[in-house]
Amino acid sequence: MKNYREHAKDYLFTIGEAAKAMGITRRIILNYEEKGLISPDVKSEVDGRNGHRYYTMDTLSRIGAIRLLQNLGLSLDEIIKYYYNESDLNVILGRLEELQAELNHQIERIRARTESQSNNQILTLSFNAQKVYAETCHSHSLSDRFQDLRRILYEGLHAYQSNPFEPNYFVEYPLDDPDCITYCVPVAKDSVGEKIRALPKLKGLGIYHHGSYEGFAEPRERLVRYAREADIPLAGTCRHLYLEGPALHLDSARYVTLIFLPLAE
Template identity: 35%
Template sequence: MRKQSEHLFKIGEIAKILGVTRKTILVYEEMGLLTPAVKDEASGYRYYTADNMTQIRAIRSLQTLGLSLAEIREYYYDTENLDRYLDRLMDLRATLDRNIHLLQLRATKPGDLSVHRVRLPRQVCFCRRYQCTDAKDAAIKLRDTYIAAARTGKMSMGSRMFTVRAGSSCKELDLLCCIPVSEDFVGEERMEFAETSALCIYYRGAYEGINTAIDALLAYVQGNKIQATGGFRCIYLEGPPNRGDHTEDYITQVALPFSENSGGCL
């Protein structure tokens, strides 16, 4: 069968134009996500329109966001559960926003102690308190808390673990180790943290040097007569799981909640 119109494209042309494989296009058809404009049953030749190209690009975009082909099919054709798909896409957007933010933070230079104003979200956490001897001991205690939280089956995948300095001195390693969990977690380790304004420094470097950022943040708060409303939080953005022994690339958000009614801040 000859190509019937200049407005139709063969599968090989579509694959080349869009940078996909023929197999990918055929899989989309098998999943019911794509129907060729013309299909010659005798020869098996398929012809596609510009609209089909738009469909393929849309499917690829949703795959890039993290949706499976089954989820994409439901997204297009399941009109009964639209709220579920909206929530899923909102979660994916939040993940993308976090990753974009993290990439921006990776540009932070060692020694940059710039102070930023942020909003810390409301969180429910699995928490345990420890008296730690040093940064290495603190890392071990945080890992132990993480393992215990994971065993509850309620750990939140979208939020970062953190520690709070519970002692009266910023030099003490009296730490509350906090692992975000789902709202329905129930247990003696459950603690809730309200949404709050905070000042923070994105510290790049080994954990042993975090006090440098804490000291700088404390000096800023005292110099501007700002009233702190909680302990220093160390929120672990980049660390050993994906940076290994390259401690110079660790990124920790050192944050201090403050009252909006105090002093002159950022």
């Protein structure tokens, strides 16, 4: 009688069938092979050359587990160390907990945006510490600011990997000098370079502004008045986080921008 592993090879999938069953591309499967995460269970030869690849359900299960770990945020290199016992499981656990915290942070921000769309309420929000590619310019008109922003976005995203957990670019400026603008592009946490800045964790007051970019002054001043009346100390800077803009909406009335005033430490 055949054991489990002997039976496994009775039911084989071609690479195309495996890709379809798992909802991925053939290229992804071949990439897993190149990384040493999987290998074909049967490999035929045609005229002395590699021919067809076949995979068992065991291998498809392994592919599913790899995809799950990727979806949780682990890189292929981290997954390789996990499977080959080259990494302390506590390190992997810590990485997953870090990703969970970042995901919870994003959920809170999206929930706040949804709940504030109708009443434009003042919210207490926080931002995790992050790395950004940044440059400070004196921009005196909206046209100048768009030009500076496009250039700095282009330079930052060509030089560094973006941060998938902080995909939105933003600007910061002193409340007493709104033309002195620092343009910030979130990048991977391991980024280093002359224009890379490490920003600390922040807590502050925010309003989700729905409308064109010309309308930022009113919600900003509303936040300043609220903080003054409530005797809340501000850091003296303002941040505009561009959440939904021209890339998503033709109508500027549908733009969504977070106006954020950090609190003094």
